[in-house]
Amino acid sequence: MQRDQRLRLLVLDTCLEACQAAVFADGAPLAVRFEAMSRGHQERLGSMVREAMKEAGLSFSDLDRIAVTVGPGSFTGLRVGIAFAKGLALAADAPAVGIGTLEALAASDAAPCRKAAVIEAGRGGVWLQPFDGQDPLGPPQNLPLEEARLAAAGRLVGPTASRLAAPGQVAIDLAAPPVEAIARLAVSNELAPPTPLYLRPPDAKPKAR
Numbered sequence: 001m002q003r004d005q006r007l008r009l010l011v012l013d014t015c016l017e018a019c020q021a022a023v024f025a026d027g028a029p030l031a032v033r034f035e036a037m038s039r040g041h042q043e044r045l046g047s048m049v050r051e052a053m054k055e056a057g058l059s060f061s062d063l064d065r066i067a068v069t070v071g072p073g074s075f076t077g078l079r080v081g082i083a084f085a086k087g088l089a090l091a092a093d094a095p096a097v098g099i100g101t102l103e104a105l106a107a108s109d110a111a112p113c114r115k116a117a118v119i120e121a122g123r124g125g126v127w128l129q130p131f132d133g134q135d136p137l138g139p140p141q142n143l144p145l146e147e148a149r150l151a152a153a154g155r156l157v158g159p160t161a162s163r164l165a166a167p168g169q170v171a172i173d174l175a176a177p178p179v180e181a182i183a184r185l186a187v188s189n190e191l192a193p194p195t196p197l198y199l200r201p202p203d204a205k206p207k208a209r
Contacts, residue, residue, distance in 0.1 A: 008058060009186055010049070010066045010088075011179045014041040014081035015073025015101045016119070016159055018176035021048040023056035024183045030056035032179055042080045049084075060092040067186030069177065070098040071197035072119060072127040072140060082194045098194035099185045102129040102140050104177030105157045107185055114154030118164055126164065127199055128152060142199035 006026040013020040019041045022032040031052040035044060053060065068085035071078040082098070089096035102117035109115060112133040119127040126148035130137040143151060149164060156164060161171035 008064045011182045012068040014077040015069045016176045021052045022179035063094040066096045069101045072199045104182045106131045107181040108178045116152040118158040
């Protein structure tokens with residue numbers, strides 16, 4: 001911990017269609033950067049982090065922890081964030097912690113009820129994880145669309161939740177997990193090293209020789 005006993009945390013998120021970097025101290029945001037994008041995370045993340053750190057008035061050696069979303073999400077995007085977090089953790093001598101994208105989406109909704117974090121995965125599939133309040137009821141899953149609709153009890157939270165919701169079902173559309181939710185999980189969770197969470201094989205296929 002730092003001399004003033006404030007936990008200084010850098011949050012990174014590149015898993016979905018946004019690039020985010022934020023600096024927190026003692027749970028309060030000091031600087032937040034957000035840009036909507038479906039690609040180009042690698043080109044923007046470094047400069048966004050530098051801007052956020054400068055605005056927060058911190059050097060990288062001041063950081064106590066680095067939090068990064070680990071998926072499910074874009075294969076390229078999540079690798080960009082994890083690689084950046086691991087490299088920076090070594091340079092700053094600060095532990096890096098991985099946060100699941102679905103867990104962070106669910107944590108953005110404080111309602112103490114049944115809910116499901118959902119992300120459309122392409123190929124007619126949905127990444128889904130059920131929760132009771134903030135407690136997971138099972139692991140993240142990759143389900144066919146109709147099966148996901150049957151499994152998604154309670155409120156839905158995610159980038160296209162309203163498109164997946166049944167009539168009358170509460171849906172909260174979020175382009176990406178809020179950095180505040182990621183920060184809370186990074187403080188309360190055990191320090192699990194960032195490891196990519198893949199729920200299906202990548203779309204890219206090796207070229208045939």
